[in-house]
Amino acid sequence: MFPIQQIWLHMVDWVSAHAVMPVLDALHLEGLSGDPHDIAAALLIAAAQIAIIGFLFRPLETFWPAEKWTDRKLTLPDRNYTLMMLLGIFPLFTYLVLTPFSHLFGGADPAVSSTGSPIALTAWVPWFNDHPYLLFGVYYLVYDFVYYWMHRTQHWLPWWWALHSYHHSTRQMSCWTNDRGTLVDGFIQSMILAVVGLVMGVDPDEFAWLMLIGELVQNLSHTNTRLGFGRIFNHLVVDPKFHRLHHMLVDPDRPKLHNCNFGQALSIWDVVFGTALYGEPPRPTGVGDPVIDADNSFGLVGQHLNALKRFWATVRRPEGWWPGEVAFDPVTLRPIRVADVDLHHLVRHVQDPAPPVSGAADAGHAPRLPEPLAVGQPSAGAG
Numbered sequence: 001m002f003p004i005q006q007i008w009l010h011m012v013d014w015v016s017a018h019a020v021m022p023v024l025d026a027l028h029l030e031g032l033s034g035d036p037h038d039i040a041a042a043l044l045i046a047a048a049q050i051a052i053i054g055f056l057f058r059p060l061e062t063f064w065p066a067e068k069w070t071d072r073k074l075t076l077p078d079r080n081y082t083l084m085m086l087l088g089i090f091p092l093f094t095y096l097v098l099t100p101f102s103h104l105f106g107g108a109d110p111a112v113s114s115t116g117s118p119i120a121l122t123a124w125v126p127w128f129n130d131h132p133y134l135l136f137g138v139y140y141l142v143y144d145f146v147y148y149w150m151h152r153t154q155h156w157l158p159w160w161w162a163l164h165s166y167h168h169s170t171r172q173m174s175c176w177t178n179d180r181g182t183l184v185d186g187f188i189q190s191m192i193l194a195v196v197g198l199v200m201g202v203d204p205d206e207f208a209w210l211m212l213i214g215e216l217v218q219n220l221s222h223t224n225t226r227l228g229f230g231r232i233f234n235h236l237v238v239d240p241k242f243h244r245l246h247h248m249l250v251d252p253d254r255p256k257l258h259n260c261n262f263g264q265a266l267s268i269w270d271v272v273f274g275t276a277l278y279g280e281p282p283r284p285t286g287v288g289d290p291v292i293d294a295d296n297s298f299g300l301v302g303q304h305l306n307a308l309k310r311f312w313a314t315v316r317r318p319e320g321w322w323p324g325e326v327a328f329d330p331v332t333l334r335p336i337r338v339a340d341v342d343l344h345h346l347v348r349h350v351q352d353p354a355p356p357v358s359g360a361a362d363a364g365h366a367p368r369l370p371e372p373l374a375v376g377q378p379s380a381g382a383g
């Protein structure tokens, strides 16, 4: 165990005894199979994460922005949702679902693996037991690799894009955008990553650290700042410039350009698999599809309902399972292959791609009117 983990466990004990147990008692939830320490750990992690976002990343948006905004109206639902997720939903989800789930693997020889997985990394290479930091690094590599391919699938499987597109629909991508997403999408992602962690044999305490590192890098990479890590380091780790290009609005004249930069914390996977894009100036963020862009005209609840509506319309149709990039029919919400759509027509309602930030200080706030070309009018080529 890392020395820092001992301090950590004391803090978790304290919060569990003085804050979590009394609340669980009052709600009569104390007898469930989860461990109250998990709620305490999730709350402490959340508090640290919110402090880092608020005191480090948020000032970057004020003093060194990639896009200048005259107001931050569109970031508010994301901020509120992040607070709700980190301080409420995620700790409860850990307690009620993730921990009981991890117990399914329990009961095996802890000398082989702390999760009991017969194919744990330490079962293959016991040498790793004496090199915990190296082991943690290898865990992280595998975790991040799985995340990269999961993220590519989120873009290529139409029903998953129906959900993930909600994460992309914001026209003001900020330090609060990382958690923007539906609970359905969050659940699927957590389960996939948790299974990977359990199979590798990651101790649940260490898994929390894996997640925290991934989350913090993502909070920074969504931050509206010009910060970059330099030409060498940005080929290893995702920086805000790199991830901003992943969120770019489709360019009708270069329609493949936005299929780039899928990495979570490490950019090496994009370099290795040919999806890395460097050297482009920052571009406006958002999605050209009017059905998806309409998320911006709703509050928190409306945004979720909008995303879930297109998910439901897609997941029950066979074409919702055929891989490929899609837009959604404004009337039926049926997925339509982007190859069959006139992209110039599609993005006109959002904005013509703005010039680079240096030339267009107001890029993030330019008049991207939520005027749907959409509703009631089939998009070009919808056939």
Ligand SMILES: [Zn+2]
Residues within 6 Å of the ligand: 151, 154, 155, 164, 168, 246
């Ligand atoms: Zn994405």
